[in-house]
Amino acid sequence: MIDRFGRDINYLRLSITDRCNLRCKYCMPDGCDMARHEDILSYEEFLRVARLAAALGVEHVRVTGGEPLVRRGAVEFVRALKAVPGVKKVSMTTNGTLLAKYGEALAAAGLDSVNISLDAADEDLERRICGSGGVVDAVRASLELMRSLGVPVKLNAVLLEETAGAAAGLARFAAGGVPVRFIELMPMGVGRFERGCDPDAVLAGLKRIWPDLHPVDARIGSGPARYYASDALAAPIGFIDAVSHRFCSGCNRVRLTSRGFLKPCLCYDEGADLRALLRSGASDADILDAMRICIFNKPRQHCFDTPQDMTESRLMSQIGG
Ligand code: SAM
Ligand code: SF4
Numbered sequence: 001m002i003d004r005f006g007r008d009i010n011y012l013r014l015s016i017t018d019r020c021n022l023r024c025k026y027c028m029p030d031g032c033d034m035a036r037h038e039d040i041l042s043y044e045e046f047l048r049v050a051r052l053a054a055a056l057g058v059e060h061v062r063v064t065g066g067e068p069l070v071r072r073g074a075v076e077f078v079r080a081l082k083a084v085p086g087v088k089k090v091s092m093t094t095n096g097t098l099l100a101k102y103g104e105a106l107a108a109a110g111l112d113s114v115n116i117s118l119d120a121a122d123e124d125l126e127r128r129i130c131g132s133g134g135v136v137d138a139v140r141a142s143l144e145l146m147r148s149l150g151v152p153v154k155l156n157a158v159l160l161e162e163t164a165g166a167a168a169g170l171a172r173f174a175a176g177g178v179p180v181r182f183i184e185l186m187p188m189g190v191g192r193f194e195r196g197c198d199p200d201a202v203l204a205g206l207k208r209i210w211p212d213l214h215p216v217d218a219r220i221g222s223g224p225a226r227y228y229a230s231d232a233l234a235a236p237i238g239f240i241d242a243v244s245h246r247f248c249s250g251c252n253r254v255r256l257t258s259r260g261f262l263k264p265c266l267c268y269d270e271g272a273d274l275r276a277l278l279r280s281g282a283s284d285a286d287i288l289d290a291m292r293i294c295i296f297n298k299p300r301q302h303c304f305d306t307p308q309d310m311t312e313s314r315l316m317s318q319i320g321g
Contacts, residue, residue: 001056003264003298011253012058014046015320016074017066018258022095023131024119026158026191028066028317030131035318041260043077045278047084049256052288054086056295062091064320066258069098079109093117093156093321097135099142107149114146117156121169129160143178154220155180156240159202161195167202168209174233181225181238187307188266189315199241203228206237213237224250248301254294257318262291264298266319269311 003009017040023029041049050061061081068074081090089112096116099106106114118139120126127133139155146153157163157170159182167182174180185196207213210230218227218236224247225238239245255263260275272294277287303309312319 001292001295003296005249005298005300007249007251007298008057009252009254009295009298010057011060011062012050012053013062013064013253013255013320014050015064015066015256015258015318016041016043016046016068016077017071018315018318019070020065020067020095020317021070021097021132022067022135024158025129025131026160026185026194026316027189028315029190032190032315032317035259039275040258041256041275041278043073043080045260045275046077046256047080048278048284049260049262049274049287049291050081050084050087052284052291053254054084055288056291057086059087060089060091061087062093062320064093066317066320067095067098068092069094069102075102075105075109078106078111082110089113091115095130095135096139096142097132099145100138103142103145103149103151107146107151111151113152113154115154115156116142116146117158118170119157119160120163120166121172122166125163125166129163143173147178153178156183157181158183158185159197159199160185161197164197164202164205168206171206171209171233171237174235174237177234179220179227179235179238181240184239184241184243186243186266186316187304187310188312188319189317191316192307196243199239199244203239242302243304246301251298254298255320257314257320259318262294263312263319264294265302267302267304267310267312268299269313270297270299 091113093115213228216229227236262272272290
C-alpha cells in the first residue's frame with residue numbers, strides 16, 4: 001500500500017525469535033533480555049499477519065530474528081509463507097551457522113534467497129565480534145551449499161572500527177561470485193555503544209586494491225544498497241549506509257518484531273501492537289485497520305543523525321535488523 005509520502009510499502013520483515021546462537025557485540029552480547037516464549041508470536045499469528053499484509057500489497061517477506069534457524073519449525077514456516085496468496089518472494093537473513101542442517105530443506109520449501117551475515121573473514125577477528133569460533137568456515141560451507149542448491153546468496157557485514165581493515169578479505173567473496181554488502185553500524189540497541197567506521201573510507205581502501213571499482217546501477221534484492229563493480233570481481237560490492245546516506249524516500253519496508261509489534265521505522269517506538277489485537281479476538285478487519293493506519297503514517301525519515309530524537313530502545317535481535 002502507499003503511505004502518506006507516496007512510498008509503496010511492499011516488503012515485510014518478520015523477526016520470528018529474539019534468541020540467537022551467537023553473541024555479536026553490537027547486537028546481542030551476553031546478558032541481553034529475552035522474551036518469555038509465550039510473549040513471542042506463534043507461527044499461526046505470524047502467518048495471519050503475513051496474509052493480511054499481503055492483502056495490503058506486501059509481496060516480499062523476509063524471515064529474520066534473532067537467529068531464525070534456532071526456532072523450531074522455521075522451515076515449515078517458510079513453506080507456509082510461500083503459500084500465502086500475494087507473497088511472491090520469501091527470503092531469510094541468517095548468521096549461516098545452521099544452514100548445513102537446514103539449507104536443503106529450506107531450498108525444498110521454496111526459499112527464494114538468503115542473506116548471510118559475516119563481519120570478518122578472519123577467524124580470530126570474527127570470534128571476537130560474534131563470541132563463537134568456527135563461524136567463518138561454517139559460513140563458507142553454507143554459501144557453497146546454498147549456491148549448489150540454486151538459492152541466491154548475499155553476504156552482509158556490519159562495519160565496525162575494528163573490522164575496517166578486514167573489508168578486503170570479505171570483498172574477496174565477491175571474486176567468487178557472491179555479492180558482499182557492507183552495512184553501516186546503526187545506533188540501535190547495544191549498537192549505540194560500538195564504534196562504526198566510515199563506509200566511504202572503506203570504499204576508498206577497496207579502490208586501492210581494485211582501482212576500477214565503479215558505481216553500477218545494480219539492484220539486488222529489496223534493499224537500498226549502492227553497488228560497485230570491478231572487472232576482477234565476479235559480483236558487485238554494496239554499501240548499505242543508511243546513516244550517512246539517507247534512503248528514506250525510497251523505503252519500502254515495515255518490520256514485525258518477535259513480540260508482534262509492527263514497526264514502520266527503525267528509529268521510533270511507534271507502530272501497532274498487533275499481538276494485543278491477535279490475542280484479544282480482533283477480526284481481520286480490525287487488524288487490517290491497525291496495519292493500514294500504521295503503514296500510512298510511516299515516518300518520513302530516520303533520525304540517526306540526531307540520536308536524541310530516537311525513541312526506540314529495542315535490541316536489533318528483537319527487531320530483526
Ligand atoms: N541472526 C541473523 C543474522 O545475523 O543475519 C538475523 C538477525 S540480525 C539482527 C540481522 C542483521 O542485522 C544482521 O546482518 C546484523 O549484522 C544486523 N545488525 C544487528 N545490529 C545492527 C546494528 N546495530 N547496526 C547495523 N546492523 C545491525
Ligand atoms: Fe545473532 Fe544475528 Fe544478532 Fe549476531 S547479528 S547476535 S547472529 S541476531
